[in-house]
Amino acid sequence: MSEIADIISIITGIMTILGISGILSWSLTRESGGTLSSNSITIFAKSIKIGLALIFQLILIIPIQALHIFLALAIGEGGMPASAQNPDFWWRDNYWYAYSVSYLIGVLIWVPVCILSFTVIYTWSLAPVNTLIQHLRSSR
16 A cells, blocks of 8 residues: 555655646647746746736735825725725725725726836836837827
């Protein structure tokens, strides 16, 4: 019985190492005609880029939450719970306008920064930022 458990343990270890990227690299190898190693490296690089972009987005949550606190306090009348665990931190019926403006401004700032950061990290270039600046400067 322990031999079967060892075999199952080895198989599950290999499945864990390869995981989804192993399945994707196998399907890409058959479609694109590339080697398994080059396709595996491509998937690994894309996984790292997505991971970095998600980490950046998690870091970006901190200033967005600070913006929400600032706007809700500046526009609303009175205080706000100190803990994000309190449901009143995210929405209060008495100050719906302050929270609505806070969320609207937060989304208007966060979405372009999110898209721009994903494109910069995915392309490993500041060209998307330069393109955006050029379009903002154009007179058309």
